[in-house]
Amino acid sequence: KVEISEEERVVILEEKVEISEEERVVILEEKVENLKGEKVENLKERIKTTEKEQILK
Incomplete structure (x- = not known):
């Protein structure tokens, strides 16, 4: 048991x-x-990123 003061x-x-x-x-x-x-x-961002990558290909 740890002793602690009242304060x-x-x-x-x-x-x-x-x-x-x-x-x-x-x-x-x-x-x-x-x-x-x-x-x-995060999913929306990932989908947008994936769509952009698909367009670039």
């Missing part, structure tokens, strides 16, 4: 933001949506 404990607790279960779920859902969005954008 350190307060700082740690202040840094550790408490979020509810619902908020956590919302945050995860937003992250998933963002990842999906990024993947879709």
Whole structure:
């Protein structure tokens, strides 16, 4: 067990933001949506690049 002072404990607790279960779920859902969005954008870019390469051939 690590010994920490009362001041350190307060700082740690202040840094550790408490979020509810619902908020956590919302945050995860937003992250998933963002990842999906990024993947879709990446695929669109890849398709455009592939089409350009096909035209150049």
